[in-house]
Amino acid sequence: QLETEMEHVQALTDQTELDIKKLTSENTGKKCELSALISEFEKLGSQKATLDNDILKMLEDQMTNDKAAKYLHKLVKKAKEKNRTMNIALAKIDNTNSRTLMDIEAQKCENEEIERFLSALVKQANDLEDELRACQREEEGLRCYASKKQRDMDVLTNKLEKVINQQGGFEVSPEELKIVALQKNIEEVQESTKKLRKFWLRQQGYVVNLSEQRQNQINDFNLLKKQLQLLIQKNLKINDELENYRRQEEVLSRSMVNLQNKITIMNELINKAKGNKIVMEKDTDTIQFDYSGKLHDAEMESLKIEADIADIEEDKMSLSKELIDVNREALVWEKKIQMAVATKKTMDKEKGEGGEVGNMKAEIHRMHVRFGQLKKAQDKLIHDLDHCVSRRDAIITTNEAREKREKGASEKTRINFQRKLEDMRSKLKQMQTEVETLTKRIDASNDEEQRLMKEIAITQQDTAFAKRKIATLMENIEETKTGRQRNLELLVLKQKKLKVYSDLAKGRRPHLAYRTNEAISVEYDKQ
Numbered sequence: 001q002l003e004t005e006m007e008h009v010q011a012l013t014d015q016t017e018l019d020i021k022k023l024t025s026e027n028t029g030k031k032c033e034l035s036a037l038i039s040e041f042e043k044l045g046s047q048k049a050t051l052d053n054d055i056l057k058m059l060e061d062q063m064t065n066d067k068a069a070k071y072l073h074k075l076v077k078k079a080k081e082k083n084r085t086m087n088i089a090l091a092k093i094d095n096t097n098s099r100t101l102m103d104i105e106a107q108k109c110e111n112e113e114i115e116r117f118l119s120a121l122v123k124q125a126n127d128l129e130d131e132l133r134a135c136q137r138e139e140e141g142l143r144c145y146a147s148k149k150q151r152d153m154d155v156l157t158n159k160l161e162k163v164i165n166q167q168g169g170f171e172v173s174p175e176e177l178k179i180v181a182l183q184k185n186i187e188e189v190q191e192s193t194k195k196l197r198k199f200w201l202r203q204q205g206y207v208v209n210l211s212e213q214r215q216n217q218i219n220d221f222n223l224l225k226k227q228l229q230l231l232i233q234k235n236l237k238i239n240d241e242l243e244n245y246r247r248q249e250e251v252l253s254r255s256m257v258n259l260q261n262k263i264t265i266m267n268e269l270i271n272k273a274k275g276n277k278i279v280m281e282k283d284t285d286t287i288q289f290d291y292s293g294k295l296h297d298a299e300m301e302s303l304k305i306e307a308d309i310a311d312i313e314e315d316k317m318s319l320s321k322e323l324i325d326v327n328r329e330a331l332v333w334e335k336k337i338q339m340a341v342a343t344k345k346t347m348d349k350e351k352g353e354g355g356e357v358g359n360m361k362a363e364i365h366r367m368h369v370r371f372g373q374l375k376k377a378q379d380k381l382i383h384d385l386d387h388c389v390s391r392r393d394a395i396i397t398t399n400e401a402r403e404k405r406e407k408g409a410s411e412k413t414r415i416n417f418q419r420k421l422e423d424m425r426s427k428l429k430q431m432q433t434e435v436e437t438l439t440k441r442i443d444a445s446n447d448e449e450q451r452l453m454k455e456i457a458i459t460q461q462d463t464a465f466a467k468r469k470i471a472t473l474m475e476n477i478e479e480t481k482t483g484r485q486r487n488l489e490l491l492v493l494k495q496k497k498l499k500v501y502s503d504l505a506k507g508r509r510p511h512l513a514y515r516t517n518e519a520i521s522v523e524y525d526k527q
Contacts, residue, residue, distance in 0.1 A: 076213065086224055145377070322480065329473060374434060 079218075
């Protein structure tokens with residue numbers, strides 16, 4: 001019995017020693033945790049002191065910025081007063097230089113046309129920039145979406161680790177509660193500092209705007225100076241032009257005097273010519289007697305020429321009718337050509353950047369880019385899912401020892417993981433459906449592009465045929481024009497000849513370039 005009691009006592013002592021060792025180890029662990037908490041508390045106190053110092057510095061900077069803003073406001077007032085005085089001076093100068101306003105208005109009209117053209121170009125550039133920005137926004141949205149998913153996974157893993165650490169069988173101490181309260185206070189201080197920083201940045205933006213306004217006023221003042229110089233230069237140019245006009249008037253007055261002297265000389269010559277006219281009239285009487293004998297022959301020839309003229313007029317009427325028909329055909333073909341050119345222009349516009357074909361190509365390119373981005377996002381999500389699954393397996397293996405004591409907690413974590421996995425799978429399905437719809441839209445746009453290319457080829461063939469027909473018609477028109485011109489020249493020659501004979505019949509002396517019938521026939525053959 002004593003031996004059994006001794007053994008029992010020995011076992012109790014061993015058990016008590018083991019309990020003492022466990023308690024000492026737990027005590028050392030608690031001491032380590034307490035020292036770590038004290039060090040963190042000291043760090044938080046130092047951070048709080050630094051934040052207080054930063055806040056004081058920001059308040060001092062704000063005071064200095066307010067003083068600078070007041071000084072800038074005074075400078076702006078002075079600049080406005082100077083601008084008013086300069087505006088008064090400019091008004092006086094405008095009154096003196098009112099004669100140059102017409103030239104300025106014409107230049108303004110040209111500038112407005114240039115500005116309209118530039119505004120159209122700027123609108124096109126802005127449209128292109130908006131499209132680029134939309135693409136960039138889509139890229140950034142996808143990146144943000146992927147980064148958010150990664151952050152959510154990291155937050156979930158951190159929460160899991162915190163839950164596992166909290167459910168390790170330890171109770172929360174009052175020191176930890178104090179630390180949590182201090183952390184909340186620190187977060188509130190950080191939020192207040194963020195608000196103060198935003199307010200300081202707004203004040204800085206206001207100061208920058210004031211400085212920009214001052215710079216703009218300085219630039220406007222410099223522009224006014226330059227405009228004054230330009231107006232002075234224009235005034236000098238106008239004075240130079242007035243002097244040139246005066247010099248020209250002097251030259252014209254001199255030339256008028258010279259012309260008057262020449263007129264007196266010409267009057268004297270006319271008086272001399274009158275005496276010569278009497279002699280010439282006597283000569284004409286003798287020549288008229290000679291031509292009276294030839295008049296009878298000329299009348300006979302004129303009758304023949306009249307018959308020829310009647311024949312030529314009939315030919316002329318027939319040619320005019322043919323020419324009217326040809327002109328009608330040419331007008332019809334010109335209308336067809338205009339329609340073909342219009343269709344070609346519309347097709348070129350549709351092919352260009354602002355047309356339907358260009359828009360379809362841009363939409364196809366955007367869809368390809370979107371398809372690639374969605375594929376990249378899908379691959380990234382699959383990779384994230386694999387990472388989550390591997391992470392879940394690691395967490396499950398580490399928590400298998402604790403599942404017996406904490407079945408409820410483990411079941412909750414599994415349920416949460418299953419829900420997250422189902423959400424990720426549903427999002428993957430949505431991404432796949434979006435990819436399929438995009439592929440269908442790309443195929444439809446490719447079919448539409450092929451159809452438009454076929455229509456373009458058909459219209460090009462029609463325009464080529466129309467151009468050939470136009471070339472043939474233009475050749476026929478040129479031939480008819482040359483024939484008509486030849487007939488008109490023949491008719492004019494015969495009319496001139498008839499006029500000469502009629503003048504001879506009336507007893508006048510016509511101006512003859514060719515004195516004999518042989519010279520006339522030679523010239524007629526040449527023409």
